[in-house]
Amino acid sequence: xxxxxxxxxxxxxxxxxxxxxxxxxxxxxxxxxxxxxxxxxxxxxxxxxxxxxxxxxxxxxxxxxxxxxxxxxxxxxxxxxxxxxxxxxxxxxxxxxxxxxxxxxxxxxxxxxxxxxxxxxxxxxxxxxxxxxxxxxxxxxxxxxxxxxxxxxxxxxxxxxxxxxxxxxxxxxxxxxxxxxxxxxxxxxxxxxxxxxxxxxxxxxxxxxxxxxxxxxxxxxxxxxxxxxxxxxxxxxxxxxxxxxxxxxxxxxxxxxxxxxxxxxxxxxxxxxxxxxxxxxxxxxxxxxxxxxxxxxxxxxxxxxxxxxxxxxxxxxxxxxxxxxxxxxxxxxxxxxxxxxxxxxxxxxxxxxxxxxxxxxxxxxxxxxxxxxxxxxxxxxxxxx
Amino acid sequence: xxxxxxxxxxxxxxxxxxxxxxxxxxxxxxxxxxxxxxxxxxxxxxxxxxxxxxxxxxxxxxxxxxxxxxxxxxxxxxxxxxxxxxxxxxxxxxxxxxxxxxxxxxxxxxxxxxxxxxxxxxxxxxxxxxxxxxxxxxxxxxxxxxxxxxxxxxxxxxxxxxxxxxxxxxxxxxxxxxxxxxxxxxxxxxxxxxxxxxxxxxxxxxxxxxxxxxxxxxxxxxxxxxxxxxxxxxxxxxxxxxxxxxxxxxxxxxxxxxxxxxxxxxxxxxxxxxxxxxxxxxxxxxxxxxxxxxxxxxxxxxxxxxxxxxxxxxxxxxxxxxxxxxxxxxxxxxxxxxxxxxxxxxxxxxxxxxxxxxxxxxxxxxxxxxxxxxxxxxxxxxx
Numbered sequence: 001x002x003x004x005x006x007x008x009x010x011x012x013x014x015x016x017x018x019x020x021x022x023x024x025x026x027x028x029x030x031x032x033x034x035x036x037x038x039x040x041x042x043x044x045x046x047x048x049x050x051x052x053x054x055x056x057x058x059x060x061x062x063x064x065x066x067x068x069x070x071x072x073x074x075x076x077x078x079x080x081x082x083x084x085x086x087x088x089x090x091x092x093x094x095x096x097x098x099x100x101x102x103x104x105x106x107x108x109x110x111x112x113x114x115x116x117x118x119x120x121x122x123x124x125x126x127x128x129x130x131x132x133x134x135x136x137x138x139x140x141x142x143x144x145x146x147x148x149x150x151x152x153x154x155x156x157x158x159x160x161x162x163x164x165x166x167x168x169x170x171x172x173x174x175x176x177x178x179x180x181x182x183x184x185x186x187x188x189x190x191x192x193x194x195x196x197x198x199x200x201x202x203x204x205x206x207x208x209x210x211x212x213x214x215x216x217x218x219x220x221x222x223x224x225x226x227x228x229x230x231x232x233x234x235x236x237x238x239x240x241x242x243x244x245x246x247x248x249x250x251x252x253x254x255x256x257x258x259x260x261x262x263x264x265x266x267x268x269x270x271x272x273x274x275x276x277x278x279x280x281x282x283x284x285x286x287x288x289x290x291x292x293x294x295x296x297x298x299x300x301x302x303x304x305x306x307x308x309x310x311x312x313x314x315x316x317x318x319x320x321x322x323x324x325x326x327x328x329x330x331x332x333x334x335x336x337x338x339x340x341x342x343x344x345x346x347x348x349x350x351x352x353x354x355x356x357x358x359x360x361x362x363x364x365x366x367x368x369x370x371x372x373x374x375x376x377x378x379x380x381x382x383x384x385x
Numbered sequence: 386x387x388x389x390x391x392x393x394x395x396x397x398x399x400x401x402x403x404x405x406x407x408x409x410x411x412x413x414x415x416x417x418x419x420x421x422x423x424x425x426x427x428x429x430x431x432x433x434x435x436x437x438x439x440x441x442x443x444x445x446x447x448x449x450x451x452x453x454x455x456x457x458x459x460x461x462x463x464x465x466x467x468x469x470x471x472x473x474x475x476x477x478x479x480x481x482x483x484x485x486x487x488x489x490x491x492x493x494x495x496x497x498x499x500x501x502x503x504x505x506x507x508x509x510x511x512x513x514x515x516x517x518x519x520x521x522x523x524x525x526x527x528x529x530x531x532x533x534x535x536x537x538x539x540x541x542x543x544x545x546x547x548x549x550x551x552x553x554x555x556x557x558x559x560x561x562x563x564x565x566x567x568x569x570x571x572x573x574x575x576x577x578x579x580x581x582x583x584x585x586x587x588x589x590x591x592x593x594x595x596x597x598x599x600x601x602x603x604x605x606x607x608x609x610x611x612x613x614x615x616x617x618x619x620x621x622x623x624x625x626x627x628x629x630x631x632x633x634x635x636x637x638x639x640x641x642x643x644x645x646x647x648x649x650x651x652x653x654x655x656x657x658x659x660x661x662x663x664x665x666x667x668x669x670x671x672x673x674x675x676x677x678x679x680x681x682x683x684x685x686x687x688x689x690x691x692x693x694x695x696x697x698x699x700x701x702x703x704x705x706x707x708x709x710x711x712x713x714x715x716x717x718x719x720x721x722x723x724x725x726x727x728x729x730x731x732x733x734x735x736x737x738x739x740x741x742x743x744x745x746x747x748x749x750x751x752x753x754x755x756x757x758x759x760x761x762x763x764x765x766x767x768x
Contacts, residue, residue, distance in 0.1 A: 034675035035691070074672075262677075264694070270674040271692070278672045283461065285660030286421035286703075287676065290653070291686040299675040302422070302691050305653075314675070 006118035011126030012059030020372035028126035049134040101219030151193030163189035392507035404639035415515030422690040436523035439470030440505035536623035
């Protein structure tokens with residue numbers, strides 16, 4: 001059975017807790033793993049799941065994200081019958097339409113979705129790092145005859161009270177949804193990944209809007225839509241995902257995810273040719289480790305030029321590291337320039353940062369030091385001497 | 386026709402020299418992997434791109450699979466086929482040539498070339514072959530061509546005579562005192578009196594009208610040649626001016642030359658010039674993971690591409706994409722191409738591993754500067 005599925009990626013997240021790193025860019029555009037941005041994982045999952053059309057809903061500081069996505073060509077989304085469409089809030093005769101929640105972001109793009117005429121809509125978040133086959137999830141969705149299939153992640157039961165928890169019957173049908181329950185009955189946490197039958201979802205989103213009761217507006221999937229589906233006895237099934245999944249919501253978790261990424265046996269299996277992660281990168285020359293350079297337990301992207309020592313760190317595209325400098329347990333983002341005699345430990349250095357000769361940036365395991373994009377560190381002391 | 390617009394015809398049909406075997410057994414010289422993540426043809430296409438050309442024709446002797454796979458749409462060199470421009474590839478030139486010569490009659494051998502030239506709507510054409518790599522500035526060559534009133538501008542570089550003498554396919558440009566071209570002399574016929582000679586770079590610029598005229602003569606005289614050789618052959622009948630090129634040049638006519646050209650990139654100034662300068666070399670992006678260096682990795686003075694997995698010791702070498710080097714392995718003064726695997730405790734010195742070579746654990750291969758060890762594509766070397 002042919003089922004046309006349109007993916008809608010919610011990429012408007014501000015990521016406030018990422019501090020300097022999201023001051024001028026949206027969270028999905030935050031660099032990761034030396035040559036990726038967070039949204040590359042979801043877009044590559046779409047490409048690898050043979051999804052041809054993706055709408056990407058952006059809102060907060062969208063410039064960098066929009067440039068990155070462009071026409072979707074790096075993810076095979078350009079061409080006849082394919083497309084990556086960036087959807088941003090707009091004004092109309094009813095006023096401004098800032099997206100007020102996950103479901104509201106879909107409601108405001110109904111005309112786009114209608115124009116693509118899908119059978120099912122796959123709702124994704126652009127904030128998460130994982131590899132998942134959405135096509136397998138769609139097969140399951142069709143098999144069960146569900147109106148909605150929710151991607152769920154089995155979590156440690158002790159952690160379960162931090163998540164939206166889905167309680168299922170023997171057949172995997174969701175019978176109850178509890179947001180951050182004090183005493184969780186199951187350990188299946190919602191991943192914010194949904195496959196909806198479009199006609200059904202459309203009815204809920206629009207009929208509700210017309211009823212115009214302020215307190216009943218469908219703003220959020222977890223808070224409003226799923227409870228309404230349950231109340232009306234619609235068929236909701238859980239689809240369990242068992243791989244690596246990470247929400248890099250904070251500086252610590254971003255650093256940690258990068259450090260996990262360094263593990264050659266990481267379950268994300270980044271070197272798997274059958275499930276590649278694609279990105280939009282500038283062309284850069286091969287990396288160069290000079291005769292005094294040293295690189296251990298690290299990952300390094302192209303264009304890097306290393307004269308110092310690198311240990312247990314991620315070095316992104318076009319980073320340069322001067323003589324006698326050391327980088328340890330850190331993430332250096334693309335185009336950062338690090339001078340001579342610099343010491344960096346437990347830090348995240350933003351794109352195009354300029355770390356001048358002799359500077360010391362020392363964080364700790366529990367307090368990761370962050371240098372923002374294009375930030376300059378050091379130098380003044382030397383000028384004043 | 387657009388004023389001063391240049392297009393290019395690149396002939397990848399030159400015979401490969403014996404000294405280049407076995408690296409060119411299965412691929413044209415221009416498809417040779419270079420500089421850890423490039424192919425020789427990238428240097429040509431980048432020169433065309435920097436000269437703002439938007440039509441390039443490539444003539445390939447055989448099937449050209451490696452060339453097609455590499456250039457794809459040509460978009461990275463701004464040669465994507467929109468409007469009138471694009472990269473146009475023509476394969477099986479050897480077969481057409483053979484057929485043309487066998488029938489020895491007027492035929493359609495030059496139809497592809499003519500059609501390309503007319504459709505490109507260019508006023509000038511650069512005709513080149515793939516073996517000699519330069520960073521020629523074709524806008525500057527055009528300026529030179531327009532200043533002189535000749536029919537053909539050839540390009541040459543002054544090189545030590547050892548780089549020409551005894552080299553099978555080269556031609557020396559014999560110049561008079563005013564640097565006017567007297568003739569093109571095959572290397573074996575040249576009288577080497579001076580220490581330096583003017584090596585013909587086998588790269589010409591001429592008007593599209595003039596090359597169509599030359600093709601017309603060739604058709605009448607039933608001569609079937611690659612377009613670069615055709616210009617070389619007919620140049621004796623035309624007014625030829627010589628443009629001196631003084632930049633760096635690589636003549637891919639021996640493995641030694643190929644090896645030295647790659648090794649020279651370990652000089653930081655040269656590396657910066659080739660890769661970070663205004664006229665940097667462009668290639669297509671590959672979505673490989675960053676290269677992983679384990680706690681046992683010990684890499685010095687080496688250029689590496691992405692997708693690698695390094696646990697051994699590497700010094701003075703070039704490592705291509707997706708190469709793995711196991712713990713205890715030692716690689717020195719070597720070139721390791723894409724997808725090759727070097728096993729535990731293997732030792733390689735002065736080696737060139739072609740693509741997808743497997744070196745089993747413990748294998749020791751020690752060449753020398755003058756006696757490089759070449760391992761052919763897809764081979765496994767057992768201990």
